[in-house]
Amino acid sequence: MAQTDTVTRILDTAEVLFAERGFAETSLRNITSKAKVNLAAVNYHFGSKKSLIQAVFARYLDPFTERFHAALDELEAKYQGEVIPLEELLETMARSVLEVPAERNSLKVFMKLLGLAYSQAQGHLRRYIQEHYGSVFTRFAALVRQATPDLPDAERFWRLHFMLGTVIFTLSGLDALRDIAEKDYGEHVSVRELIRRLRPVVVAGMNAPLPEPVGDALPAAG
Amino acid sequence: MAQTDTVTRILDTAEVLFAERGFAETSLRNITSKAKVNLAAVNYHFGSKKSLIQAVFARYLDPFTERFHAALDELEAKYQGEVIPLEELLETMARSVLEVPAERNSLKVFMKLLGLAYSQAQGHLRRYIQEHYGSVFTRFAALVRQATPDLPDAERFWRLHFMLGTVIFTLSGLDALRDIAEKDYGEHVSVRELIRRLRPVVVAGMNAPLPEPVGDALPAAG
């Protein structure tokens, strides 16, 4: 086995298994046996299972943040202080997200991992991501703010997260949904196809009219 | 300990712990010790951990489907064959979702569970839910179809899931989001508040213009 492709094989195998079954449900023995690597190699190279999980994310998020920053730089240069339209911002983000895993043909895995990062308890993960990659999102949020000056800050905050939910939820649960869709419509949807469908929905959601100020008819709930 | 409040205590404790930490991360010993109940009681009353998980869901979904069916009955009676407007349908669904856990003051738990049901691998759960509660959603989807006759079937299918993603993702990750929001804006958002904000976004998303037929500029991805 050449030098340290062991590390790569562990990461390659781990990300697939994590995406398929979740973190807690994937044992180190699952990973190492499928990767044809010794069990101890994980703790040797990564230190612990937690660190392995973070390393799996870093391999996606590091290139992503770099690319996304660069893309935003370009965009700011292009508009030279002018306000960047919302569509351009969303488009740029989508492109950045798509570019990275495209290199490794594993967008599906990336999306599943993102979904898990949000839903799964795994407190350490959310902290890790927020800590290491929060700055790009802050920058993005600031640009979105300029692009949507009529939106109250709180409203924009929530809508951004609504849209994030739409995208992550859809793309991370894609396999299951695709099964249903194929059964119902026979047509096989690609990720690009889905992105194409998502775009107008996301834009419309961001530009939706403001909610009525008060007094809806819904029942109270704790 | 009176007759079989053991079962109730197990369910009450299990749903909270499941919602907080996920299924795999919650051990039976966690549940039984916190519930002050013997370990063996779980296997005695429920048979297995899997069945316990399903029972936790059933306690929410059984009343929900019943209520939702009833609400749809009312709606159909009210409109007497006329097409039910989309807003009414969405409103009715929201109301039905909110009513059930409101009785037990645990909407947050319910939403977290829903999120887990989607994201977590747990194949048995998705199958269980689809099998036992799929019919209500089918009925709902048929009504939405009548309410949005201009939408191609496939488009409507995906948009419904987009919106489902928005709602579930937001409400299930609510605690984390709420923390951020409070830090940024100091304002504490209630669930009702969030629903009020969600509504126009969801409606706008469903009514968004159709996507451009082809040829977007996004890079290819597998």
Added chain:
DNA sequence: GTGGGACATAAACATTTGTTTTAAACATTA
């Protein structure tokens, strides 16, 4: 060539997991 660092291997370790088993307590009915 030899010593030393980097890595691989196999075995063992201590916990924790879900599940069973055995026995005792309880309640209900005859």
Added chain:
DNA sequence: TAATGTTTAAAACAAATGTTTATGTCCCAC
């Protein structure tokens, strides 16, 4: 009261988990 079915209790079980150790192997600098 005796007998029966139901529920709780404590302990034990086998399996699986993350992690560590001890040994072996390779390769490169000296």
